[in-house]
Amino acid sequence: MVIENGKISAPQIGKMIYLAVTPTAILSTPAITYQFAKQDLWISPMWAFSGVIAIWIALSIHRLFPGENLVQAGERILGRKLGKVFGLVILLYYLYLGGVIVREYGEFVVGAFLVQTPLLVVSGSMVLVCAIVVRSGVEIIARFADVFIPVFAMLFLLLIIPLLPDLHILKMLPIMGEGIGPSLSGSVVLQAWFSEFLTVSFLIPFANRAEKVKKSMAITLLAVIVTLVSSNLVTLLLLGELTGNYNYPFLIVARYINLADFFTHLESLFMAIWVLGAFVKICVFFYVTAMGAAQWMNLREYQPIVFPVGFLLLLMSVWVAPNLQELTHALSTSIIFSALTVLVCIPAALLGLAWIRRQWGKKNLQD
């Protein structure tokens, strides 16, 4: 049963994953990371263990079951009933994460720009637009990623380069003054984001040349790390100890820019970047949820359930937290653990099981 006819290339998968991880990471993580890592804030993104593991799991699963994603492989490994339960857990978690992202997006836009607009209008319009795009298929989302990556990179540089003269290199000293401990504990919150790399498992089946995905994922992981290191570094070198006092330190950085009294207050530019990124991110999560749910229910196509899933997504975004403070708290506590559990540990266990079953099967065959 083919639910999606689109074919995408390995670089497109890389770009989608990049945009599915980076935008919210730039925005939300520096403040949380700073509380643990202090001036070693910029080292934390380099400890991307869960990203490496998630990519490895996704690629191994695809090697064992070519052309199938995590949920489909789960049904093969665990059997029909357990597999369905496993799929439900993964899909509900994706729905939950999608809700968190939509909420983050909404809170950011309402808090920083459209102060008088109701949250539901902001997130509702985004979910609606995403639903329309998700209905168009994975190829279209990939094309958006294709186009937005250069825009994203250009706007990002446009924000960073004017700041270079204002950076104080001394603020990063002492480097690893207390060993690697602080930067490691600062990177714990980032693991939630890196574990989202598991999403690649849902995209590989659509790759026209699956063998190239490995290389493109390596590049993507590197690009994400470089982006986070540079954004954290700029934030740190500009704001120093103030970094931890803001919800969105990088937004403050954008506000700081003043070129010839003309290019001032570029935070709207930052919003543009961020909305574009969040758009692709929501689309990817939305797509995975809708497509996975359609597979899970054995539907012939996923398009009819896109709008219902979008409605759930919007509801979820309201349910995840009563306010921004709770959301930030959840991001630095429970979500890290749930993400690591559902996106890393459970799939790793699944992979281990598959591996054991395979070995066992071989041994049986030899006997």
Added chain:
Amino acid sequence: MGKTNGFGSRGPRSNQREAERFAHQEENRQLDQALSANLAENVQALQRLYTRCSDVIFHEFCIGNRMEAVLVYIDGLAHIEEVDQHVLAPLQQDFPMDFTLADIRGKIAVSSIKPVDTIVKVLEEISGGNPVLLMEREPHGLAIGLPKWEKRAIDEPSAESVLRGPREGFIESLRTNTALLRRKIRTPHLKIVTMSMGKYTSTQIALAYLEGVAAPSLVEEMTSRLQRIEIDGILESVYIEELIEDNPFSPFPQLLSTERPDVASAYLLEGHVVVLIDGTPSVLIAPITFYSLLQSPEDYYERYVVGTAIRWLRYLFFLISLLGPSFYVAVITYHQEMIPNALLITMARSREQIPFPAIVEALLMESMFEALREAGARLPKQIGTAVSIVGALVIGQAAIAAGIVSAPMVMVVAITGVASFMAPRFTVGIAIRLLRFPVMVLAGFLGLLGLIMGGILILNHLFKLRSFGAPYMAPLAPMQWRSLNDVLWRAPRWLMTKRPHMTGAWNPRRQPHGQRPGPHKGESGD
């Protein structure tokens, strides 16, 4: 039998239709009939078809003073002088006693003579302007290729003028147009397949492509799409365009129409197919990408640096024409902090007196501008200037003085207007002008966010769009590096060694590498 119209009218009306249809079938049967050996019968059949057609002439005469014959032609479509001189004059001389059809053919000093043997073919030839000679005791007629009708001279197409480059344009005659193409591409690989379409107009349509360059699948697809068309008449290329495009609901054109033979030839050389239609100077090119709508032939005739710069200017102003007023509305309504302080004060002062919110102001002025543009375009030149003067006064001066709109808004509208005229193709310019309004409304509701949403929705449509199976936004999305050569910049001729991805995949090699010129080029040891 189809739907009923009105109460109780079903019976008689359907009977009448049945009768009509029967008569039609009868007529069709007659048309397919072969010519008989009896001249009078043939002439009668033709005269019955051509009743009340005063422009059809049946000229009776005797070949060699012996054999009865009739020359049928349409006055105004056939070249009468030539017919008199080269057909009638030699045929009316004395002939030897027993002459054959071959002898008659030999006597006619015309290069194109075709035998025709059915009524329908006779009709075709006559409508095409070729006089048909019918003879006693002959079940064949001779179609003599001497058509002549009034046509326009070849001149520069006013919608696509260039400073440098050929100044000829297609005209309304299909033959002339194919000749213009053939004169540029002088190879037997240039195939021009003609077909006739339209139940009443029998319009001639030619499909041109370069064999070995255009993908056979593309030619096949185009042929099958053309053959699917059933229509009563074709008066302009857009009739065909609307019946063969991929997405009939899109505001964007999925076929390129041009009046320039050099543009059509350039596309042929890249592996596209061209459809020429008799009776209109605009030809259709497929498949196309979005970017080809933003290219002008001038880009390729200027130096490539200049061509690239102009192309980027065009991209920039394309974005302005789509998003300009929305951006202004968004910034002035929601994001005032983006405006530098000094400018903000001036703007606030100019908006002080204005009773409307920026979005109302923008919608008002933009629709006013569109109205003026439309009025100016449809009026004769003398009145057109009056409209533009009044428009300039009303929009420019009076509206500001009366305190209805602010001066910056007038400026934004004017810039947007100019920007939308920068699109080299009118069709894409008008699509953009149309899409501007919904984006403006979105920006009025949600500021920059709404503008981004609008942009995403438009992009979503463009990404989905296909022109004859080729993605519309390629080579940018999906990314195809090789073809970006002709999108991000206008690469110099010696670097364009490969045809674009979309159509050139069949035969990618355009020219050999290493043709970059230089003072030492061609010397030994280079």
